[in-house]
Amino acid sequence: MAGLTAQIAEFVAGPAPALSPEVLRTVRTGFVDTVGVMLAGAGEPVTGVVRGFVQAARSPLHDASVLLGAERASARDAALVNATAAHALDYDDVGLMGHPSVVLVPALLAEGERLHAGGLALMQAYVKGYEVWGELIARDQDRHHGKGWHPTAVFGVVAVAAAVAALRGLPAAQAQHAIGIAGSLASGLIANFGTMTKPFHAGQAAAHGIDAVNLAQAGMTAAPDAIEHHAGFLAALSPAGRVDRSPCERPLRELSRVATLGLTVKKYPMCFATHRVIDGVLDLAREHALDPQRVREVRAAIGVTQDSMLRNHDPRTGLEAKFSLEFAVAAGLAVRKVGLAELQDAFVRRADVQALMRKVRITTVDTVCPHEPTLSLSDRVVVEMDDGRVFDSGDIEETRGGLARPLLPGELESKFMDCTAASGVDGATLYGRLQRLETLDDVARLAAASAH
Known part of the structure; x- marks a missing residue:
């Protein structure tokens, strides 16, 4: 039987998943919410710092829009700025013991814009990234936060690499290298919560996931068992070493954590x-x-x-x-x-x-x-x-905005409009296009809808 890293690569390179109406709603919500909080975080000091850092690097590439505006950068640099902005207010959605959409959405929007990909392709790639993250984090009995790891920063890198590799259509051999490279780019400390570095974790994960795919396509190699090796990704991150490194018993394509675990949309811009x-x-x-x-x-x-x-x-x-x-x-x-x-x-x-x-x-x-x-x-x-x-209050088991206590009708749109009110974009037009994301033939139209 193939090892876990190889199984992940085969899943990434395999057929695009069919998305049920329920999964489409969940993924669409992830895109809507992330774009909203990204625009709300555009003016935060940390966004300015990272934006200046990118501008100073003077990349000759202009593949994707920065904050959906006129400024352009390479896809990885746009993802770096946009994911940082989306996490700057700590208002982005929650799942898988972290923040899946804040790394996946900015990376896929930037890559999608560069490739002129359709919205459905981005949503399918999102699902692959989400499922890889879900598979890996479920293998540990202990909580990574307790050891000092920020799951968004460490699992997010591998998830982005998987999603971007899927969007680009990498063959399994290259996808396997990209996954292995991403494992060595994973980092992010709980100690930096409450500082500018915390939202930078999301930006770094989005950018490094794209880096891993770029490097794999350029010919860089990685260990074929980088995820499951006794000194690999899972073991290195594990708080107590009680981690399952064995191959998957069922193909990843048969697991639908997006449908069963979903996303929690935050009502408050707080941890x-x-x-x-x-x-x-x-x-x-x-x-x-x-x-x-x-x-x-x-x-x-x-x-x-x-x-x-x-x-x-x-x-x-x-x-x-x-x-x-x-x-x-x-x-x-x-x-x-x-x-x-x-x-x-x-x-x-x-x-x-x-x-x-x-x-x-x-x-x-x-x-x-x-x-x-x-x-x-x-x-x-x-x-x-x-x-x-x-x-x-008595025992409070469920959070408003989660699967058990979802947002009331209109609350997501209200949050989006509140987040975009001061951004100068046409919030209603952008919201409408995001709600029809799977029908867009080119996601670059999202930037056009928000030109400011």
């Missing part, structure tokens, strides 16, 4: 580890008309891995606040919303918000959510008032 607590705080505040000035203490119980990611306990900037449960609770109580307007430095430093943050007490539980192992089985928030009243 996903905060979302269930935010849901609980907002529900309690609205249901009981809680006066934030009369809150004595808030007790929040979250998972161990969540706590390790939410490292900023005294944030002073919007960037730091994205990884602070204290801020998430304080914002929810202070203004009963946690949106883009609240993730501004001035709001974070408001006296009432800072005072509420100091009232938050965090405890951890060492349980694991079966479909999102970075989370505990459930979160919980208890608000105690100065008159002795206590309000308890």
